[in-house]
Amino acid sequence: MKYDIQKNPAPISSEQISKHKNFDALFAQFEANPQPDTEVPDNAIAVEKVSKLPRWVGWSAGLAAASIAVFLVVKNVMVAPETQNIFPAPLALQSPVELQKPFATFSVNNSDTMLTSNTGSTIKIPAAAFVDKSGRPVQGKVDIQYREMHDHVDMFLAGLPQTAKHKNRQTAAAIQIQGYQNGEPVYVGTGKNLEVALRTTLPEAIPAEKLQVFAYDAPKDEWNYQTTDKVEVIKNQPIVNNSNPNLDSVINNNQPKAKTEAEAIAEIRKKYPQLVPPVKQSNNADDREVFDIEFEPKEFPEFASYQNIRWIATQKDIPYTKSDASREWNEMAITKNGDGSYQLFLKDSIGELRFAVAPIAATKAEAEKLYQTQLANYQQQQANQDAAMAADLATWRKYQTAPNDNPATTGEQIVIHHFTIAQFGLWACTNENPVLETETLALQNADNLQQIYFAAPESRFYQSSSTENRVFPKNAIIWATDKSQNLLVGSLQNDKLVFNPISPSTENELRKQLQSKEYIQ
């Protein structure tokens, strides 16, 4: 005998069990020995073999036996976002001077959200995108901080790392984005991507096809290549002056290119997904066959909030008989017909079966409850989407009444950089190896300088360097900070670069001073 089987042993009452309970004794034991002598299993689930078949082919409790073992689905394993902590602290990038490039802050729910800047940039955040430092899903509102850098002044004020180590980098634009909840950083969860559409101007001197997207790794002080930069050129479109970095709202989007309102409405509609109303489930009023088959939720968004969907044959007379229960089906699939009905497909070495099925919940009460929940969600999503679309249209109308009030500078295009990011941090659209004509300049009174900065705005080149540097791009704007963190701007006097202090009190004042090339004269 392998087992000592005991039948109907004398029951033990709860009172009898409670006599053994003694939390105080347990706690004393714990305090005496807070560290485990032996390890216990943690509560992480092992990752199992990934199916080579679509997930929704999945598993059928009642239909298949050994043959369906390969259909096992990987259970989500939460992984601490070790590689994502490129911003170890809020505002890890600091301006070299007192002036700051401010962040805009959004408070977002953990649902599908679109952030939009007043420059027309958008960031699409998927639902349940955020996790905490342990990789656990974050519940409730998350504060998103966001800022854009469009030129050398923005980059300087944001403290963008562009030292000599990074060599020549022609940066068309950059963003910094980070998330917090109750002051603690949150992270983008594994497998989640934020879709960025960064709207800015691009000088014609920059080859758009050479732009790539880099993420900054703060601990290593390195820019790491992430993906190609998909540059969409939008000509003759207005762009809001980027001197104000605050973002408008969560619902505005980049402007449609439509010329008429009808075209604008059609274009706006295309930007939003078609919401699918929930399907009311039937219950098993008679004894028709019920099948328990997993499916990929993405394939059937109408069942997204249901936990226990099963499938009932819509008719009593189907090609499936009781003897088919013992067949080892190699393939099982639920497919949606053009008219919105569903079909179950079963296949094994003997043959295949197809018949109509409909979704069903475990009980009628549960079906009704789930339906009401999903209906409320659907109605809320629809209302949100309607509001977003109305806001888009209002913005489009605004630009029709005041077109081109902030046109791009001559020689520049208005573009949108499209890329996805899998982590918070600092991201830049950059050409790594621009060809720049340089000149060597002598510096006067360089001893007191802390750091030198220089930029060639027409080619979006910006770099900081030590005071040893003497080689600069031709016609560059050159400025510096001294050891007391005062700001100085360089000018050429008798073939030498001389630095004089300036005291801008606003970003616009600084911008004006760093757009002059007085030293050239």
Next chain:
Amino acid sequence: MRPHTTISSSMTVYKNSLTEAELLSEWQEIQTAQQNPARFRVLYDRYYEPIFRFILNRTADEETSADLCSQVFLKAMQNLNKFTYKGVPFSAWLYRIATNEITQLFRQQNRNRVVVLEDFHTKELVNEIDDKAGLELNIQKLSHVIQQLDPDEVTMVQLRYFEQMSFKEIGEIVNITENNAKVKMYRLIQKMKKLF
């Protein structure tokens, strides 16, 4: 008549099921206890009896169960900081620790594993594996079948039919996915039908 193409017990509402709101509420209690171990008392009070009975069903000895139960909760406290939220009840982790402790005990004492069969728990299992027998309860026959199962299979039967656990919890306790638990259970029922 229940449709024969489903696992019949899948329609049962399992006693250990918690709603998502309840799970999150419990997770807050766990986080509180992670910060302050004295707050573990609320979890101890909630789960002491279920864990005790779980062990008792596998040892059939009150004193042994009390000792092992203390060990389970001590280890849970000592390792609480490793616990992360995975959408299953905290009890699943406790059952997993308890399962390990019980296995270790029988291994150390070189004893046969105990399986407790009670009429009211085995009824559903007997129905499941013998749907032609007029649903007559036959524990004697079931004992014979169980003697032919592997220890892991006995564990699955105990968790599913005697302790009425969901597949998700079973997966958590035996460290497999929920789907794998369903598949294993289906195959096991087929095997038991042949043995019955």
